[in-house]
Amino acid sequence: MTQVDKNNDDIAISIKNVTQRFGDEGSPESVLALDNISLDIRKGEFVCLLGPSGCGKSTLLNIVGGLFRPSSGSVTVDGRLVDGKPHPDKIAFVFQESTLFPWYTVIENFHIALKFQGIPKSEWDDRAMTALKAVGMASFAKHYPDQLSVGMRQRVNMARGICVKTGILLMDEPFAALDEQTRMVLGEDLSQLLAETGKTIVFVTHSLAEAVFLSDRIAVISARPGKIKTIIDVKTPHPRSPDFMLEPRFSELRNECYALLRDEIRATMALQRDPQPTGA
Amino acid sequence: MQRASLSSRSVQYVFLVFVAAAWYFLTESGNISRLFLPKPGDVIDALTRLFQTASFWSAVLVTLTTALKGFVIALVLGVLAGYLVTRSKLAIATIEPLISGLFTIPITLFFPMFILFFGVGTGSKVAYGATYAFFPIALNTIAAFSNMEKRYLLAAQSMGGSRWDIFRYVLMPGALPVLFTGLRIGFFICLASVLGGETISSVAGIGRNIALAAELMEPARMFAWILFVVCMSVTLNLLAYSFENKIRSR
Numbered sequence: 175m176t177q178v179d180k181n182n183d184d185i186a187i188s189i190k191n192v193t194q195r196f197g198d199e200g201s202p203e204s205v206l207a208l209d210n211i212s213l214d215i216r217k218g219e220f221v222c223l224l225g226p227s228g229c230g231k232s233t234l235l236n237i238v239g240g241l242f243r244p245s246s247g248s249v250t251v252d253g254r255l256v257d258g259k260p261h262p263d264k265i266a267f268v269f270q271e272s273t274l275f276p277w278y279t280v281i282e283n284f285h286i287a288l289k290f291q292g293i294p295k296s297e298w299d300d301r302a303m304t305a306l307k308a309v310g311m312a313s314f315a316k317h318y319p320d321q322l323s324v325g326m327r328q329r330v331n332m333a334r335g336i337c338v339k340t341g342i343l344l345m346d347e348p349f350a351a352l353d354e355q356t357r358m359v360l361g362e363d364l365s366q367l368l369a370e371t372g373k374t375i376v377f378v379t380h381s382l383a384e385a386v387f388l389s390d391r392i393a394v395i396s397a398r399p400g401k402i403k404t405i406i407d408v409k410t411p412h413p414r415s416p417d418f419m420l421e422p423r424f425s426e427l428r429n430e431c432y433a434l435l436r437d438e439i440r441a442t443m444a445l446q447r448d449p450q451p452t453g454a
Numbered sequence: 455m456q457r458a459s460l461s462s463r464s465v466q467y468v469f470l471v472f473v474a475a476a477w478y479f480l481t482e483s484g485n486i487s488r489l490f491l492p493k494p495g496d497v498i499d500a501l502t503r504l505f506q507t508a509s510f511w512s513a514v515l516v517t518l519t520t521a522l523k524g525f526v527i528a529l530v531l532g533v534l535a536g537y538l539v540t541r542s543k544l545a546i547a548t549i550e551p552l553i554s555g556l557f558t559i560p561i562t563l564f565f566p567m568f569i570l571f572f573g574v575g576t577g578s579k580v581a582y583g584a585t586y587a588f589f590p591i592a593l594n595t596i597a598a599f600s601n602m603e604k605r606y607l608l609a610a611q612s613m614g615g616s617r618w619d620i621f622r623y624v625l626m627p628g629a630l631p632v633l634f635t636g637l638r639i640g641f642f643i644c645l646a647s648v649l650g651g652e653t654i655s656s657v658a659g660i661g662r663n664i665a666l667a668a669e670l671m672e673p674a675r676m677f678a679w680i681l682f683v684v685c686m687s688v689t690l691n692l693l694a695y696s697f698e699n700k701i702r703s704r
Contacts, residue, residue, distance in 0.1 A: 239612060240612075241608060241611070241612065260611055260612045260614060262612065262613055262614025263614070265612070266612070266613070267608075267609065267612040267613075269605055269608070269609060271605055273605050273606055273608070273609035275606060275623075275624060275627070275628070276628075277627040277628060277630075278627075286610075286613075286615075286623055286624075287613045289619070289623075290610065290613040290614045290615040290616075290619055290623075291613060291614050292614070338613070
């Protein structure tokens with residue numbers, strides 16, 4: 175289950191025995207959020223972390239992104255230990271809520287990201303406009319984020335994650351705040367972009383359809399403490415058209431995910447009375 | 455929005471016209487002693503005469519430089535203290551209530567002490583204005599930097615911004631609007647404190663002249679000074695507002 179590929183050159187992200195505990199072990203507030211998670215992700219692969227809310231999937235993503243260090247276990251990216259530090263040359267983040275800086279225009283937001291990444295100024299406009307064109311937002315370059323709708327903002331937010339030259343894109347429920355139609359359209363865009371850029375994407379979601387539509391592999395995570403329950407292979411190649419959703423295989427996979435999650439969701443409901451100091 | 459601001463603007467103008475008209479008719483009716491409220495015409499005359507004296511402009515200069523000195527001291531100390539407080543959650547929890555608590559104390563009560571320590575010259579007014587202005591500036595600085603949403607900082611961090619980059623391009627521009635509100639409030643509190651201080655005890659400045667005109671029973675002259683201060687404050691405030699809006703709209 176954990177060793178997908180023996181060839182190390184092909185592995186973009188290697189998660190080894192990651193355990194995350196919040197609070198001191200033994201204290202009543204202590205929560206085991208992630209329990210011994212191991213997962214290898216190949217270059218150019220799209221992996222979804224699917225699980226009930228509170229299962230620790232965002233926590234896992236933050237650990238991979240180096241936003242904090244796990245209680246035990248390790249994450250390596252391109253053979254380099256992440257060790258609780260962001261690696262902006264390798265990993266870009268797209269958060270659940272738009273993190274476009276409201277005091278900059280859309281294009282300035284790209285400039286800041288590219289500047290922080292240390293990309294030469296001469297490339298800024300080119301990269302920004304290419305990414306904006308890819309999500310159909312090129313004509314909004316001079317707008318401020320609050321002049322855009324939530325869906326447009328998240329498209330720009332996604333494009334900003336793409337414009338930088340990292341091979342890995344971590345996405346934490348980027349479409350969670352959007353309506354279903356916008357979600358589907360952005361999902362198509364993302365599938366297209368994946369095929370074009372060849373980026374490795376780890377995507378956190380609790381939407382079954384989204385997971386099946388976008389992923390090469392779906393890591394189904396159990397209720398707290400989060401463990402990888404199963405990994406489902408979706409063999410359809412990218413880019414995927416909306417027709418994929420009409421195929422019987424799509425429904426089968428979706429139902430398979432649901433069957434796996436149903437028990438976990440019930441388990442989460444039972445946990446709900448407990449204090450939950452963890453993130454999503 | 456445009457319409458609402460238009461109608462509220464007109465209400466403001468109508469109010470101003472009403473006050474001016476009430477002033478005019480009350481004084482014209484002869485029921486009010488000239489000593490309490492001089493006629494508008496007399497005040498305007500007094501003001502034009504004031505404009506022609508060199509002592510008028512030197513008094514304005516004294517007050518403005520005093521206020522500016524006090525403001526600059528409050529700005530440096532207030533922003534610095536406010537920013538340092540936001541570096542620690544514990545400091546925000548303990549020091550912020552302390553500063554806002556101290557701000558409720560009428561610092562006016564300590565004015566005689568300022569005179570005692572710094573003399574009747576401008577020094578005491580600079581210190582007094584700076585003390586008063588320190589509080590709103592420090593409090594707004596704390597609010598500006600501590601209300602920054604964590605996701606922006608996380609995003610900046612994940613993009614690889616250095617500490618200085620994040621301060622310069624994320625924290626600073628994010629905090630600027632609230633920070634500037636504090637500076638505007640601080641400046642006008644400083645100006646008011648300096649003027650008030652001057653009327654109580656001083657050797658020069660606008661406040662001193664207002665107090666002098668009152669003592670010499672020259673109401674027209676006194677009101678002329680007051681009218682000038684009102685116009686000056688309104689102009690400065692409008693300037694500050696338009697500057698603030700420019701920052702905010704960015």
